[in-house]
């Protein structure tokens with residue numbers, strides 16, 4: 666079940682195969698409107714009218730955050746349109762591969778911290794594809810039986826997630842929009858898996874920049890529904906380092922689920938203001954409790970602000 670992270674080389678030639686779900690033998694469900702074997706932005710072989718697959722829904726003609734991020738992490742759930750944007754980002758916006766890896770490494774450290782603090786159920790908002798060291802893999806490596814309810818708005822991430830987690834009774838994947846708190850908490854994969862009257866680790870890694878409006882108010886509405894002892898762990902793409910932010914904002918403006926809105930340190934601090942932050946407070950992802958013996962990854966430019974706090 667556990668997969669070692671694969672090394673991604675942005676300078677490597679694009680794979681000869683579509684490089685997406687089909688490469689792993691996972692076919693998208695036809696209920697999503699994808700023709701079997703189709704991957705986002707990947708034209709199929711020439712066909713005559715009778716065998717021509719239906720046109721891809723608009724979502725798959727555009728790059729998406731989940732798929733581009735999967736590409737940057739060296740995963741397999743992305744298509745040509747995502748690969749092109751990922752390559753463009755690595756060309757002009759600095760070391761975005763390291764920024765993505767740092768964010769994922771912070772996720773691992775934050776989840777391990779919460780497991781050690783006794784949290785045994787997680788609600789993950791905007792989960793992305795549940796591979797490359799995502800939450801249930803960290804839980805399994807920690808020999809814990811903690812439950813993980815993944816949620817995301819991206820169809821490919823959800824299809825991939827539901828397929829990968831089919832045999833994992835302690836994890837679920839729901840397709841639902843993070844901005845709809847009632848819908849997230851009532852989703853069968855959430856309400857049927859988590860006990861919301863007990864502490865929950867609310868995880869929001871690199872997703873709140875996709876909430877253009879009141880992200881602090883949104884997190885407050887989730888926190889108000891959590892039991893005492895619950896915690897919030899989040900990372901948020903920064904608006905403080907314009908060397909990377911300007912390029913990322915320009916290139917991701919066509920994302921299928923809306924253009925991101927990076928935020929400054931003060932704006933991210935406001936999002937976690939209703940929690941008691943553990944040391945070191947709000948920090949760059951690479952500098953939040955780096956593993957003992959390892960110096961914090963020093964990326965320049967910086968990518969995500971990161972914090973873990975307990976609900977009052």
Ligand SMILES: C[S@@+](CC[C@H](N)C(=O)[O-])C[C@H]1O[C@@H](n2cnc3c(N)ncnc32)[C@H](O)[C@@H]1O
Pocket residue numbers: 729730731732734768769772790791792793794816817818819822841842843844869870871872875876922
């Ligand atoms: C950069 S990825 C982060 C994935 C994962 N949380 C991590 O940090 O490793 C951002 C994720 O947020 C998801 N997302 C964007 N807008 C969303 C929304 N309105 N509701 C739920 N998820 C959303 C994207 O589909 C994508 O999977």
